[in-house]
Amino acid sequence: xxxxxxxxxxxxxxxxxxxxxxxxxxxxxxxxxxxxxxxxxxxxxxxxxxxxxxxxxxxxxxxxxxxxxxxxxxxxxxxxxxxxxxxxxxxxxxxxxxxxxxxxxxxxxxxxxxxxxxxxxxxxxxxxxxxxxxxxxxxxxxxxxxxxxxxxxxxxxxxxxxxxxxxxxxxxxxxxxxxxxxxxxxxxxxxxxxxxxxxxx
Numbered sequence: 001x002x003x004x005x006x007x008x009x010x011x012x013x014x015x016x017x018x019x020x021x022x023x024x025x026x027x028x029x030x031x032x033x034x035x036x037x038x039x040x041x042x043x044x045x046x047x048x049x050x051x052x053x054x055x056x057x058x059x060x061x062x063x064x065x066x067x068x069x070x071x072x073x074x075x076x077x078x079x080x081x082x083x084x085x086x087x088x089x090x091x092x093x094x095x096x097x098x099x100x101x102x103x104x105x106x107x108x109x110x111x112x113x114x115x116x117x118x119x120x121x122x123x124x125x126x127x128x129x130x131x132x133x134x135x136x137x138x139x140x141x142x143x144x145x146x147x148x149x150x151x152x153x154x155x156x157x158x159x160x161x162x163x164x165x166x167x168x169x170x171x172x173x174x175x176x177x178x179x180x181x182x183x184x185x186x187x188x189x190x191x192x193x194x195x196x197x198x199x200x201x
Contacts, residue, residue, distance in 0.1 A: 001096075001191070006182075008156045008163040009100055010149055011093055013110035015048050015168035016186050018120055020087030027080035032059075034075055035067055048169040049105040049111040051136040052076055071158070078114070089124050090189050093166055097129060107132035107152040109165070111142055132156050144171045144181035153179070 003009070013023045025041050032039040037059055047055050056072035059065065080086070097106055106129060110117050114135040122128040132155040139147040153163050165176035168186045176183035177197060185193040 002099065003015045003038070003096075003104070003164065006104065006164045008105040008107065008153060008158045009097065010107045010109050010152045010163055010176075010181070011047060011097060011149075011164045012165070012172050012173075013108050013112055013117060013120065015088060015090075016166050017093050017095060017097070017108065017126065018087045018124055018170075019090050020120060021045060021048065023080065023083050023086040025117075026075050026083060031076040033139070036073055037065065037072070038063055041071070042142070046169065047170040047171065049167070051111050051142050051176070052111070052140060070186040077113075080116070082179040086120060086123070092189060092191060093186060094126070096166070099125070105131045105156040106160060107134065107156055109134045109152045111136050111148070113137055127176055143177065144174035146175050148183055149176055149179040155180075161178045 011017045025044060028044055029039050045059065053069055053073040057070040057115055059067060060067055069104050083174060100106065102140065108121065112135055114137040117135045133150050134148050134152045136142055141147045148164055150160065153160050160180035163181045164179050166184045166186060167173050167176055167183055173183050173185055173195065175199060177195060179195055180197055182196045
């Protein structure tokens with residue numbers, strides 16, 4: 001993989017850098033059961049990168065419910081916090097990060113809230129290798145809006161075209177392209193596709 005044209009690498013976290021989606025699904029299943037909300041794992045996976053409270057609100061819309069979205073989100077995080085193991089690194093992206101740290105700017109741009117992102121990145125020993133961390137707490141408009149990745153580039157001191165994004169969902173890929181950044185799509189722990197912003201012109 002030739003990344004010589006980029007000065008910054010931006011990684012999504014859940015499902016891209018850390019195999020934490022099974023833990024998130026377990027927590028969502030428990031929260032859905034508590035609030036009597038249908039549990040559809042495939043639909044939830046498609047929302048990867050969306051903040052938890054936004055997902056809770058989308059559940060209300062999808063299933064025509066009127067739950068307090070904040071209460072549902074808090075329940076999900078309570079269950080998540082209790083899980084003893086939340087995921088290991090995904091080798092293909094972790095190895096890339098470790099290969100290029102020190103040579104290029106490295107950022108994580110995640111829809112996870114800061115407290116949980118710091119926990120996951122600390123326990124996997126990724127945090128010391130990062131130049132920048134942007135979480136759901138740091139931007140107003142979340143994926144598929146470009147704000148997360150644009151803020152990561154800003155903090156790295158780079159322009160969007162100098163950055164490339166690694167993502168695992170269509171939602172995250174849309175955010176990267178909307179930010180004017182090329183994007184590699186990760187599926188099942190492997191790099192499956194590459195989309196250049198130039199292809200959209």
